[in-house]
Amino acid sequence: QVIAIVVPMVFIAGIYIKRRNVYDLHHAILGLLFSVLITAIVTVAIKDAVGRPRPDFFWRCFPDGVPKYNNVTGDVICHGKPGVIKEGYKSFPSGHASGAFAGLGFLSWYLAGKLKAFDRRGHVAKLCIVLLPLLLATMVAISRVTDYWHHWQDVFAGGVLGLVVASFCYLQFFPPPYSEHGVWPHAYLEHIRGPEGELQAQSTTNSNMHHNSLPLDLSGSNETRTTSHALDSIEEGSRDQ
Template sequence: MALNIFSLDFGHRHPKMDSRRRRQLIISYAPDWVVTIGLSVLFLALGTLPGFKREFSLDDKTIYYPFAEHERVPPVALFMICLVSPLILQAIINALTVCSWWDLHTSYLGLILSLGITGTITQFIKLTAGRPRPDLIARCMPMTAADPPLGLSTVSICTQTDSHIIDDGWRSFPSGHSSLSFAGLGFLAFYLAGKLHLFDNKGYAIKAWITLVPLSAAALVAVSRTMDNRHHWEDVLAAAILGMVVAWFAYRQYYPSLSSELSHRPYSPRIKRDEQLLPTLSHHLVGAEQLMPEDDDQTRYRDRDFSDDVELPYQTLLREHGPSNNQWKDHTGSQVAGAPYSQG
């Protein structure tokens, strides 16, 4: 009874994709990987820039919190949480459900795209917003206790000699830990929801709880940033929204809506099957245009048996309704060679 919540056949194993077709698929998605990896490199490069440092007031009590030497979620732990753990869990989920190399590749591409876009946007906003962190005064160690008579204080009053500590003190908005956590674990949550058919109108509460586990972990990471006095609550909230929006955007690039009956499957591969390249249908079949829809995108979810090589639409129709004698005759009325033989 419990296995029914997944609405999938765990015992079914799909045909393996041959090495030639797999190589073609990798080449067809090379631009996606180039963009995704490029965004990740840009994210890391932006982190090395000093950024804008906004003026501040020494009377602002919201930036007087103590500086935490040790973070509850250090950068290495964040890397494990937002990237490594989703990669491992998506592989396990794939093995327990569709068991498809194509689905695994697509899920990895979507995850890294989500993190790359989120990280780049986050770093860009950090550098340009220049909002002081709650622990700025402890980092700055100002030489005076009062603002200038006719203005605000600037970084010039700081006596801190560590440039990294100083530069990082003006990167409060938005929270990078929060945005990346929700980008990675948010994508994992969408991936889980699709495999579980969360919105199948059957109302299994356990599906919702399972889907919310990654989001709960992301929320804990976000809250820890306020506990460490690294961010204001507005920084964390805005970052969480950013991460979730980008995760949804990246997920929908490669997967259908969560309300779809085939939400557990990624979109069909971009390259065509070998059978689609043969001229027999278009040259010898009368009425083939009725069997082959004009818009291939409209039929890419209709195949019932998921596999790395997607079944052609006309094969699905013939399997469900059987061959029609009229559809397998040429314009002279003669039976076409290779067509299904009918005794009737």
């Protein structure tokens, strides 16, 4: 679960250092923590309700590999440690998979908004960056199967659960990444919204320059446009070759 929180926090902090937007920092951290917390609560509740045995449950019951029988009924007695046996009934869904997709899935949404990945300019590099956190979450989920702690259905259900919760939490605080103002959180857009309901971009920019505060660019900032031109040049060079 450390990866699900620490990795997104590093990216969020890095973007804050670059853009100095307190609204963005506050709502990004809030959305991330909400995503991981809600996913953890739902995961634990489902684990206790379903009680599916883990793939290694046999060795939890018989750690020495030797069966013991009830002298009266003749039934096999599960003689492992009680705590180990109880933990063996918590296979579905995978908590590591759900937590990884809750945190890293939120990071993918966040990066998609900041990079304007869905601006219809066709930048493959942006899409690769957005998918990297999901790739890391998938590797965490696969490791739970290869380590013989979960069935593949457990990690699949956990991944879907975490990604769904992450999506809801991100959209609660930020516009969709394909939106015109998808770079900034809802609260920041409301903060700079004028009494007539229109965004006062010019006046806010002048005010920020006066107070040496945040530069405002609702379309995705100058850095994003510069990155887009650079990516266009790289892709055109690739086509010429």
